[in-house]
Every structure is written in C-alpha cells, then in structure tokens.
Amino acid sequence: MGHLPTTARGRATRARILESAADLIQRRGVAAVTLDDVERAAGVGRSQLYHYFDDRDDLIRSVVHSTVDTVLAAQEPLLLEVDSPAGIDRWFDAIVANGTRQDAVGGCAIGSLASQLSGRDDLTRQAFVDAFARWEAPLIAGLRRMQESGELRPDVDVTELADLTMAAIQGGLLLAQVRRTPDQLRLALRGARAALEDALTPLS
Amino acid sequence: MGHLPTTARGRATRARILESAADLIQRRGVAAVTLDDVERAAGVGRSQLYHYFDDRDDLIRSVVHSTVDTVLAAQEPLLLEVDSPAGIDRWFDAIVANGTRQDAVGGCAIGSLASQLSGRDDLTRQAFVDAFARWEAPLIAGLRRMQESGELRPDVDVTELADLTMAAIQGGLLLAQVRRTPDQLRLALRGARAALEDALTPLS
DNA sequence: CCTGCTCTGTACTTTCCAATACAGAGATTC
DNA sequence: GAATCTCTGTATTGGAAAGTACAGAGCAGG
Secondary structure: OOOOOOOHHHHHHHHHHHHHHHHHHHHHOOOOOOHHHHHHHHOOOHHHHHHHOOOHHHHHHHHHHHHHHHHHHHHHHHHOOOOOHHHHHHHHHHHHHHHHOOOOOOOOHHHHHHHHHOOOOHHHHHHHHHHHHHHHHHHHHHHHHHHHOOOEOOOOOHHHHHHHHHHHHHHHHHHHHHHOOOHHHHHHHHHHHHHHHHHEOOOO | OOOOOOOHHHHHHHHHHHHHHHHHHHHHOOOOOOHHHHHHHHOOOHHHHHHHOOOHHHHHHHHHHHHHHHHHHHHHHHHOOOOOHHHHHHHHHHHHHHHHOOOOOOOOHHHHHHHHHOOOOHHHHHHHHHHHHHHHHHHHHHHHHHHHOOOEOOOOOHHHHHHHHHHHHHHHHHHHHHHOOOHHHHHHHHHHHHHHHHHEOOOO
C-alpha cells in the first residue's frame, strides 16, 4: 500500500483519484481504464498516483475497498430498517431506483467488480467475500429481529433467506444491466419478496 | 470476421484457438488474457490467429458466440424437459453440478462474460441479450406447456416466472463464484423452485 | 529564513503486447 | 506434377501504457 496522506490537501487528492478511478472503472470496466485516464479525470500527475499507490494493482484494490464502502454507506440507513416487510420494501425500492438511474450503466458496482476480479487472486476474491458478508449482515440481523418478535416463523433459517435475497439482487442487477431495463430486477426482487412472505407467520 | 477454414485441419485449428481462448478467459477474465497466452495454450503461431480472426476484438466476439453455443448445447437435452417439476429439478441439479466442477472457477460462463463486456458496445451487449433470450426460450415454452396441461395456474405469467428463475441462477452462480461454494447457488435455486411451487395448481 | 517533510509537475525509460511482414509447408485442382 | 490455393512458423515493428527519475512547490516546526 502506498503512502497514506497526512495533510488535508493530500487526503483530498487521494480521494479525488479514487473517486475518478472508481467512476471510470464502473463505466468502462477495469481493463479499459489506463493510468493516464485516471490522471486526466482526477486532474493529477503521474507522480501523485505513485505517491499514494504502489502500482496499478494497488490502485485497483483500493478502488474495490472504496467502492464497497461507498455502496454500503449509501444503503446503511435503509439496511438498518430491514426488520419489517415495509422496511424491506423500502430497501428493494431503493435498489431498483439506483439501478434505473440514467447515468448508471446498470448492474451492481460490487457485483460487476466481483465478476471481473474474483478470478484474479485469492486476496482480491476474499475482499468480495467480506464485502458481501458486510452487506448481508444487517439483513440477517433484521430478519433475526423479526423472528424474535414472532413476525417470522421460528423454523426458517434467516441466513438462507438472506442468501437467497442477495442472489436475487445480484442476478436481477446483472440481467438489468444486460437488457438495460429494470423489469427483470423488479421481478427478481418480487421473487425474494415472495420467499419472505412465505416465511412470515400465518396471520395471527 | 476472419477467414473461415475450408479444410479439416483448418477447422480443427480454429476450434482449438476458440477453445483455449474461452478456457483462459473463463479462468482469468477477458483483460488478463493476451494473444501470446492463447497461442501457447492452443499450440499455434501468431499467423494462425490473424488468419482466422481479424484482430483481438474479433477473437473475443467469436469466443462469446462460441461460449453461448457451447453452454446452450450442453443444456439442451435438459432444457427440453423443463415442463414438469421433476424436469426442472433435473435442470437445476445439472446447473449446481456444473458449478461445482473441480476445474471450474464457478460462475456462469455467459453471465461472467456479460458483466465484463456488456458495457463495451451495443453490439456486444445485444449478443448477450440474444443469448439470455435463447436460454430462456425453452424454459418459457416448458412452463407454457405446464400451464396448458393445467399443472400451472392459468393466471401466472410464465415469462415472469422464467425471468425470476434466470435471475436466481445468475445471482446464485455469481455468489458461488465469489465464495467458492455451491451452497448459495443451491439456495437461490431453491427460492426459484419455491416460486414455481406457488404457481402450481393447488393439488386437485 | 532554513531545514526537513509532504506533495506535485514533467520528462524519460522500459516493458509489454497487438499487429505486420514474409517466407515456407501442406493441401487441392486440373 | 505444376499451379495455386489454404494454412503455418518466426522475426520484427510500432505504439501504448506502466513504471521511474528528479527537480520544484507548498507547508510545517524551530
């Protein structure tokens, strides 16, 4: 890992590099982004890149971590409320809305990176394992609260339900990316929603 | 597109190039595969590559088409029988088995390519739209037969059910690739299976 | 101010890899 | 069996992009 900045200016520069790189990668894919591109987009020189990052691979890894943090931070408020059907609906709606943004190519920022890079080395793959685990944790916690409060049948495995939901999200986003329409994402989420419905306790 | 081979030897060489390239790409990702790699793996010289393909991009496009054909051909016998719960189970089992193969990194050959390349140009993206459509068609047809025979409720939208299933498969395979375990794939498919179960006519 | 640090700008070197050139081997037709 | 295709091997070129060198600017503490 390259030098971490100590001054405010340094932090701003490093952040700007990561932001630009993440944006470019998100749009064009990891392979199609050169260091020159990043420099131009971030308005920095070559020396800055190598001041803050060891090499290109280090930059990519940093982008992965940064992207994961950004995505999770953006969803955090919603993820804390996934302990009711209504809360889950709000979360799903946000995912659909995000996947429908005009500027977005569609697809999941994390999922896209994962399928591009998880075959690279085990360290990188592990980063995605962690990312998905962090993403799933609040969902599992929310479902567990629902189970404890009696909303969810006690015999359902909440981790399985969460895994199933994550798979639906990822698959839906991938197909939405290919077809450039959120329809299939909506359907996939509806499927996950149905699985949740099944796990609810029959109306008391 | 480069010259199509006219002799048996030529066909064998072209096929060997495509096979090696597809294998390398599947394992390392499109970006990490060089023409030298392909040459070495296929045991051919540089001139062969440029004899059968215009340039690198043409080779990649050809790999995409070839991969789609291979995957669909491999599943064809099972896909023709997805007109009963048992047939669908057999299909799902095959997908899980395929994702669990020792040599396979996991992930869907088509899905991985799609998320790497669908952002490239519209022509490439369209290839994946077609691929998924071709893949989904026999499933839709099977479900429709089930509906006509009364096995499936008449009010369910079979294309929605098929879309949902494809999303589950893709998401499950992506997560299986990241976690290197088929567990999540199995769960995702179980979710799709449950959605199907819901659509069956209540036991007569 | 001056000393030592972090940070930045530019020009250069090196490596890698796609693409080409060209000659030679193998096949096919008449 | 000569002529002309298709196919193959090796060596080279050209360009792009990663990585390096080094000097200079900005900013702290004494």
